Amino acid sequence: MFIHGYNYTYQEALYRLVQMSVDAGQSQTSILFDWPSQGDLVGYVADRDAVAFARDDLASVLDALGRGGVKTTVLAHSMGGLLTLETLRQLKIAGRQRELDMIEQVVLAAPDIDIDLFQRDIRTIGRMKKPVVVLAAKDDKVLAFSQRLSGSTAAGALDVNDPRVQELAQSDNLQIIDISSLKSITGTNHDRFVSFAAAYPQLQRANKNQSGPVAGAGALVLNGVGDVISSPFRLTGAALTQ
Template identity: 55%
Template sequence: MRIIILFVLLALSSCTRPGPETLTLVSRHTGQKTVTILVASVRVPSHTVPYAFTAGRADRLRYLKVTVAIPPGHKPPNIEWPKGTPDPTKAFAVVGREELSQAQFVAETRSEGAAGIFVHGYNYNYQEALYRLAQMTADSGMTGSPILFDWPSQASITGYVADRDSAAFARDDLVSVLTVLGKSNVKTTMLAHSMGAWLAVESIRQLSLMGRRDVLRKVTQLILAAPDIDVDLLRKQLAATQPLSQPIVILASKDDMALSLSKRLAGSAATAGSLDIAEPRTKMLAKENNLEIIDISSLPSLEGTNHDRFAALAAVYPQLQNTGEPNPVAGTGALVLNGAGAIVSAPFRIGGTIFAK
């Protein structure tokens, strides 16, 4: 176990982290593919780099609209990071941005009628979260407004405990975002990764305890990717949570090495993101809480830790929506544990009516 933990630490810290210079505003090339991301951030803005954010905890939400150009040679599910001044013909690049008021933010989503909210995980800086959502949006061809809920992660391997506090700090702000969208009749899907999954479940739990069924009815689905949540804690959270219109989805990999590290750091027996769907206790968890647990161990890992496979799922999303075509996930070992506690094979699709039984 110590060898695994050491490997995870080395893998996560070996590469150079993208800095705020990757957010430099450049000109878009004619005809280039772009995606527009709405941002709700509770980080403190940088005083040195315009429109960048620090790891500080802000006293209020800030809203942005950011347009990201996707390079012609983009290969899903990678992020082609800029080196030096961003060149949109070779790398992801910001080609437009503006600050928004809350009213403008809501108006942007209302025009689409639907929104997909990405809640990033532990050890993320702002630019990593922004470009990851841009990658998933470009690769999946999703409709509706992609929204980044950006909470103040320290973006540091050693910041695990601080990140847990920051996730709790941001809980009311995520509830606020869901509330203003729900009151404006915007239907939302949330994709929450790692520690962000705890934050997402807590927001749903808080809305349930507040009796805000009107807001919860607008949350059409919650997808937890590699959730860094103790299984017993998840049971407790769900016991106080009103059911959503679709079952909560968990994307799990039993060989997730980052979650192995998390279990050691937190002293947890099991995390929801590393469940083995063949185990009886996992089947019981799904049945008792009407969960859909998907084994995505067959998908490629981008960083070697098996904690980021959810990003690869976006790349095959268009095919997953059409069950009449060969499914790139089915046949590679991907399985679904449904809310009845039974394991079924893919094909499946994320969002709306899901999973072919």
């Protein structure tokens, strides 16, 4: 399931979903959750309100998928990450664990979420089946704009080499992946998750086999073609290795 971010029209979100599905060689059914973004650069504040409005609808979709026995991987971009975490938090508080258990994995691409809110939501939701993946880049221009508006650090702009970020990944069961070297289609550095899609099957296989630098929680750095080139640390089971 793809949950788009700020400044998306339905047509743009659908195109992006198809593009990523093809690039990743996706054979499973792809789902687009479209929330009412203004689809306009000046609609930032309105889009944040729309995210709050859409939480119940996303919860209903996840409930329907869960009732149908569908295991879902959620890829949420930018402000869609805020919608995703707030919805999962809502489900957790309501005691709707069944819906949470049917989520195979959550991937947050350049999440436009205040880091304090991010941590609170992650800790309220609790441990998922697999580590929550955060695709981050310090040079994301859209998140830089968001940070100027809010005065706080966005979860999608974390530095994987920062010991505090490494500690966060360890304590909260996260995979924080630096995708700064991947290609940006628009030059904003906010859409690198599209380039990441082609490398995702490789990372999934490594996780499934519990081998290589992407096993378990940790902080990773990718090169320009999506290969892991360094791992500031890796957590596998109870062992923390440098």
